[in-house]
Amino acid sequence: MSLAAPYDALFSGVIGKEYDFLKLICPAAPEMSRRVGVKLAELASQQSRPMWVLELGGGTGITTLSILLADERLTLLSVDNEPTMQRQAQQSLQQWVEDGRLSFSGDDALTALQALPADSVDVIASAYTVHNFAAAYRRQVISEMFRVLKPGGHFVNGDRYALDDIVAHTRATQHEIAAYFKVLTAMQRLDVLEHWILHLFNDESENHIMREAVAIQQMAEAGFTRIELHSRLEVNALLTAVKPLSL
Ligand SMILES: C[S@@+](CC[C@H](N)C(=O)[O-])C[C@H]1O[C@@H](n2cnc3c(N)ncnc32)[C@H](O)[C@@H]1O
Numbered sequence: 001m002s003l004a005a006p007y008d009a010l011f012s013g014v015i016g017k018e019y020d021f022l023k024l025i026c027p028a029a030p031e032m033s034r035r036v037g038v039k040l041a042e043l044a045s046q047q048s049r050p051m052w053v054l055e056l057g058g059g060t061g062i063t064t065l066s067i068l069l070a071d072e073r074l075t076l077l078s079v080d081n082e083p084t085m086q087r088q089a090q091q092s093l094q095q096w097v098e099d100g101r102l103s104f105s106g107d108d109a110l111t112a113l114q115a116l117p118a119d120s121v122d123v124i125a126s127a128y129t130v131h132n133f134a135a136a137y138r139r140q141v142i143s144e145m146f147r148v149l150k151p152g153g154h155f156v157n158g159d160r161y162a163l164d165d166i167v168a169h170t171r172a173t174q175h176e177i178a179a180y181f182k183v184l185t186a187m188q189r190l191d192v193l194e195h196w197i198l199h200l201f202n203d204e205s206e207n208h209i210m211r212e213a214v215a216i217q218q219m220a221e222a223g224f225t226r227i228e229l230h231s232r233l234e235v236n237a238l239l240t241a242v243k244p245l246s247l
Helices: 021-025 028-045 062-068 083-092 094-098 109-114 135-148 166-186 190-204 212-222
Strands: 052-056 075-079 102-105 121-127 149-160 225-233 236-242
Touching (some): 021 166, 028 062, 028 121, 028 149, 052 109, 062 075, 062 121, 083 094, 083 102, 109 135, 135 149, 212 225
Parallel strands (some): 052 075, 052 121, 121 149
Antiparallel strands (some): 149 236, 225 236
């Protein structure tokens, strides 16, 4: 790895090519995508008209599929700036593209949001993406999400929300690492193990970690209301928030 391609979230390398291993080492990850879909289904059932959904960090398409299956009337723009990941989604979800329900953008999340008009999107949905953002970038993304959501629009995010109790968070992360070792050494995939450990250092670094109370406060400062963090599974949780009807 050179300075031109430094260690970061690493989705272009082994992690991107072997992303399916995440289901084995961290079963909470597909479960949070499933819960994003359940929430979208609930929101769609309350709407009489089709929903226009923006997904940030579609990756290989696990969350994308969960969103698409939530309601057959919704249409989705899935954004991801890592071609190694997005190509897999484009292949497996081709049918939905042909049906006119799914389109892709290869922009990064902030650029994609900045290109959208204000008050234009019903729901912004995401899983395991926002925690990868550096703090300053995340703050800009949250502010842009607020701008592009319609009044009454929802943000639904299943993600790594670090526990406010730092000792408990460290323990939970240690359990997580132990599971990575157990599964990936048994499968003799030390290459994948190495990259997920490197990735985890990025997640836990001071300029990335998305701690629960700070995350909720940031959402409130951006103007969101009804901010709720629920469905917690160790270091993972579902955050929902609403742009108020009148500002
Ligand atoms: C851990 S994967 C999650 C994928 C999928 N949502 C899931 O849960 O399986 C995170 C994805 O976010 C994408 N990503 C990271 N930073 C991004 C950014 N700034 N803009 C757009 N996508 C980004 C990565 O390329 C990666 O595909």
